[in-house]
Structure formats: C-alpha cells, structure tokens
Amino acid sequence: MATIGVLGLQGAISEHVKQIEATGQKAVIVKQTDQLAELDGLILPGGESTTMRKLMDRYGFMEPILQFSKQGKPIFGTCAGMVLLAKKVSGSDTAHLQLIDIEVWRNAFGRQRESFEVNIDIKNLAQPFKAIFIRAPYGERASKDVEVLAYYEGKIVAARQKNILVSAFHPELTNDIRILEQFIDMVEETLKAGV
Amino acid sequence: MKIANIFLGGLIMEKLVATDAVKRGMAQMQKGGVIMDVVNAEQARIAEAAGAVAVMALERVPSDIRAAGGVARMADPRIVEEVMNAVTIPVMAKARIGHIVEARVLEAMGVDYIDESEVLTPADEEFHLLKSSFTIPFVCGCRDLGEAARRIGEGASMLRTKGEPGTGNIVEAVRHMRKVQAQVRKLTLMNDDEIMTEAKILGAPYEILKQIKEAGKLPVVNFAAGGVATPADAALMMELGADGVFVGSGIFKSEDPEKFANAIVQATTYFTDYDLIGKLSKELGTAMKGIDISRLPQAERMQERGW
Numbered sequence: 261m262a263t264i265g266v267l268g269l270q271g272a273i274s275e276h277v278k279q280i281e282a283t284g285q286k287a288v289i290v291k292q293t294d295q296l297a298e299l300d301g302l303i304l305p306g307g308e309s310t311t312m313r314k315l316m317d318r319y320g321f322m323e324p325i326l327q328f329s330k331q332g333k334p335i336f337g338t339c340a341g342m343v344l345l346a347k348k349v350s351g352s353d354t355a356h357l358q359l360i361d362i363e364v365w366r367n368a369f370g371r372q373r374e375s376f377e378v379n380i381d382i383k384n385l386a387q388p389f390k391a392i393f394i395r396a397p398y399g400e401r402a403s404k405d406v407e408v409l410a411y412y413e414g415k416i417v418a419a420r421q422k423n424i425l426v427s428a429f430h431p432e433l434t435n436d437i438r439i440l441e442q443f444i445d446m447v448e449e450t451l452k453a454g455v
Numbered sequence: 456m457k458i459a460n461i462f463l464g465g466l467i468m469e470k471l472v473a474t475d476a477v478k479r480g481m482a483q484m485q486k487g488g489v490i491m492d493v494v495n496a497e498q499a500r501i502a503e504a505a506g507a508v509a510v511m512a513l514e515r516v517p518s519d520i521r522a523a524g525g526v527a528r529m530a531d532p533r534i535v536e537e538v539m540n541a542v543t544i545p546v547m548a549k550a551r552i553g554h555i556v557e558a559r560v561l562e563a564m565g566v567d568y569i570d571e572s573e574v575l576t577p578a579d580e581e582f583h584l585l586k587s588s589f590t591i592p593f594v595c596g597c598r599d600l601g602e603a604a605r606r607i608g609e610g611a612s613m614l615r616t617k618g619e620p621g622t623g624n625i626v627e628a629v630r631h632m633r634k635v636q637a638q639v640r641k642l643t644l645m646n647d648d649e650i651m652t653e654a655k656i657l658g659a660p661y662e663i664l665k666q667i668k669e670a671g672k673l674p675v676v677n678f679a680a681g682g683v684a685t686p687a688d689a690a691l692m693m694e695l696g697a698d699g700v701f702v703g704s705g706i707f708k709s710e711d712p713e714k715f716a717n718a719i720v721q722a723t724t725y726f727t728d729y730d731l732i733g734k735l736s737k738e739l740g741t742a743m744k745g746i747d748i749s750r751l752p753q754a755e756r757m758q759e760r761g762w
Binding site: 268269270271272273274275291306307308310311314315318339340366367371372373374375376377378379380388392393394395430433434 | 468469470471472474476477480481483484485486487488503504505506507508509543544545562565566567568590591592720721724725
C-alpha cells in the first residue's frame with residue numbers, strides 16, 4: 261500500500277483523502293514539511309492558489325516539495341495545484357514550483373458564472389470523464405517533454421511530465437477515481453523502481 | 456476528432472453551467488480559508504496579500520452598519536466593481552433577504568458568490584430568494600438545522616452560522632455551529648420512520664433531511680460567521696467543525712489590519728497549533744471592541760432576521 265499525502269493548507273483536502281482511501285491507499289494530510297518524508301506521492305488540491313502559495317512560503321514548503329520531486333516522487337495537482345506546478349503563470353511575475361513545462365492562465369474560462377461541467381475524453385481512459393471546471397485554469401505552450409492527456413476547446417486541461425500530473429478540473433469533486441488511479445500507478449512504478 | 460468530442464459512446468458532451476456540483480464545488484474550494492469583508496480596492500488587496508480565499512465586497516462592515524442605523528442595502532455597484540478589478544481571488548457580495556433585483560444585479564455584474572444576508576435590512580419578511588433559479592451560487596446564514604435545510608431547499612450552495620455580526624462576540628456563532636452539528640448527529644441516528652416528524656418539528660424539507668441522514672453530513676459546506684474577532688476565535692470555530700471562516704468587522708476595525716489578517720489566516724489553517732496561535736496573538740494590539748449580546752435589544756439582533 262502506498263502513502264499519498266494531500267497538502268493540507270487550504271482547499272478541497274477531505275475530498276482528495278476520501279478518493280485516496282477509495283483506491284485502497286493510505287492518505288495523510290500534510291501540514292508540516294517533515295511529513296513529506298513518509299510519503300510516496302503528494303497531491304496539491306483544488307483551492308485558492310494565492311492562499312496556498314502564501315502559506316507554503318510562510319511554512320517553508322517550497323524547497324522541500326522541490327526536493328520531493330527531485331527524488332522522482334510523483335506529484336498531482338488539481339486546478340490550483342496545476343497553477344502551483346506550472347512553469348509559467350500568464351499575466352503574473354510569480355510562477356511557483358515550476359515542475360511542469362506549460363504556461364497556465366488563471367481563471368481562464370471566466371469567473372464563477374462561467375464555471376461548468378462537461379464530459380471530456382482523456383488519454384488512456386476508455387470512457388469519458390465528468391470534468392468539473394471551477395474558475396479553472398488552462399494550459400498552453402506545453403514543451404515537447406509534456407504529454408498532453410486532455411484538451412478542452414483546444415486548451416490543455418490535463419497533462420503529465422515525468423513524475424508530475426496536472427488537471428485543470430476537479431476529479432476530487434466526483435466519485436470517479438480513474439485519474440487518481442493513473443496517479444497511483446505512477447506512484448507504484450516509482451516504488452517498484454526503488455525511488 | 457471534433458465529432459468524437461460531441462458524441463462518444465452515445466454520451467452527449469454538453470457543457471453545463473450552474474449545476475449543484477459547480478456551485479457547491481466553488482464553496483468546497485474555499486474550505487480551510489478565511490473570507491474577509493472589504494469596503495474598497497485597497498482593503499481587498501490587503502486581504503488577498505494576507506492569504507484570504509475570497510473577499511466580501513460591501514459598503515460598510517457590520518459594526519458600522521450597526522452604528523449607522525437606518526436601512527442597509529446592497530453595496531454601491533461601483534464598490535463591487537472596484538473590488539472585482541483589484542483582486543484575482545473570488546469576490547462575494549451581499550443582497551438583502553428576498554431582494555430579487557439586488558441579487559439579479561449582482562449576478563449580472565458577475566460576482567462569484569452572493570450572500571443573502573441578514574446583515575442587511577431584509578426586503579421581504581416572509582420569503583427568501585429562490586436561489587436555485589440563479590446562475591451564481593449563494594451562501595446563507597443558519598442558526599439550526601431547520602434553517603439550514605430550508606436554505607438548501609431554496610438552492611443555497613454554502614452555509615454559514617449567523618452568529619451576531621458586528622459585535623466581536625463569538626458566543627452566537629458557537630451556539631449556531633454546535634446546534635447544527637448536534638442536530639445533524641441526532642438525525643443520523645434516527646430510524647427512517649422518524650424523519651418525517653423531525654422534518655415537521657424543524658420546519659425542514661423532508662427530502663433534504665433524508666439526504667443529510669444518508670450522507671451523515673450537510674450536502675454543502677458550513678462556515679463560521681458573525682462575531683469572529685481574534686485568531687483564537689477563528690481557530691475555535693474550526694475546532695468546532697466549521698469548514699472555514701468569514702471575518703467581517705474584525706480585520707479592518709483592528710489596530711493593524713495587515714498583521715491581523717495574516718494572523719487569522721494562519722490560525723485557521725493551523726487551528727490546533729496552540730503555540731503558534733499564542734505567538735500570532737501576542738503582537739496584534741487591540742482587537743475590535745465587543746458587544747455583550749444580552750445587552751443588545753431584540754430589535755438590533757441581526758440573527759433574528761430570516762425565516
């Protein structure tokens with residue numbers, strides 16, 4: 261059984277925990293940097309990216325998460341998590357962890373009024389996925405090292421680069437654990453490889 | 456490829472807005488965070504920089520509404536617009552209870568959430584808004600499970616305690632949070648054949664109570680609001696099971712709003728780290744002056760507004 265952490269500073273934390281437990285893995289809410297050592301994978305949940313970044317700085321999470329990634333351990337970011345992981349945040353001087361080589365646009369589909377759900381096709385999933393977009397970002401200009409897993413209206417809404425997985429929508433708001441299972445597969449591969 | 460995007464396995468790939476998942480999900484993304492009352496762009500920027508998950512744009516904070524008396528209405532749209540332009544975090548705004556047009560105006564402006572709020576003078580003393588008919592999600596106050604379930608039945612996507620706004624006194628928010636939680640616990644232990652009578656007693660929609668019983672919890676998040684004046688107050692409400700915290704007059708009525716806002720955000724995230732909360736509280740200066748609820752005349756209690 262793998263141990264998956266959910267960054268517990270703010271956002272849809274319990275929703276991710278519930279999903280992790282539904283896959284049969286152990287979930288840990290991460291509020292202190294020293295908890296990262298016990299994890300095989302880390303999820304950056306949906307929430308407000310500005311709030312999370314603020315708290316990540318204040319409690320010294322940036323460097324330890326970069327180290328975590330350097331060890332090859334998988335990280336999955338949904339919505340705000342995708343913003344935190346992107347190499348570039350359009351219209352802003354501050355990019356955050358810069359672990360996946362795409363440019364993201366925040367609130368890219370509009371405000372809450374424009375938020376929506378839609379069934380989309382995702383690479384490697386046989387059936388469509390109900391994607392819930394809430395003031396969601398999208399990605400553009402992925403480098404060739406990035407595998408785009410889903411587009412919506414021509415924009416990148418799910419992608420993977422090595423140990424980093426992102427989605428612009430919220431799988432944690434559904435009962436569908438197929439994307440999380442892909443992440444768990446990534447974690448299990450690294451465990452097998454002895455990372 | 457495009458065609459496959461529209462039809463796949465017989466599933467229509469239709470884009471749906473304003474679904475329950477989209478409206479309630481927005482509030483779920485705010486969990487563990489602090490929503491701060493602001494009256495202009497400058498305050499909004501301070502709140503955002505301090506780590507607020509959203510701001511509530513209004514013309515006066517509740518303690519000033521109390522002091523000013525008279526009729527309190529929806530904020531001047533210029534203020535709301537100014538705040539929306541100043542920050543990238545979500546912006547909420549208040550409409551009077553039952554004021555269909557104020558709510559529609561805020562919806563047309565594209566605010567992210569509307570608070571049908573007892574802090575403003577009610578426009579209707581009998582009926583609340585039919586919130587399910589709006590694209591924008593709503594937050595409403597509640598003192599007990601009956602009120603919570605009625606608001607959910609009308610389409611509220613987020614709840615908060617009513618507390619007693621603008622008093623700097625946490626006692627009512629504590630009462631309302633404990634009450635709702637105790638009633639949810641009681642409901643989950645009931646037999647199915649007892650739910651209808653419980654619905655009658657609470658004045659709550661039967662179907663909503665059934666859902667709550669089955670899930671063992673409310674179908675929407677429930678934040679604390681109405682009297683949060685210190686970081687310890689915010690942490691207390693989290694300890695009691697609040698999903699997050701609204702701070703109204705507390706921040707910009709304190710001596711050093713920036714420091715205060717920062718402290719309350721941290722205390723909400725680390726609500727069981729008492730060393731930290733002590734440290735955060737040490738250098739804050741004076742919190743807003745509070746009001747003893749028992750000295751507040753019945754007519755001035757905002758929590759009695761709403762039905």
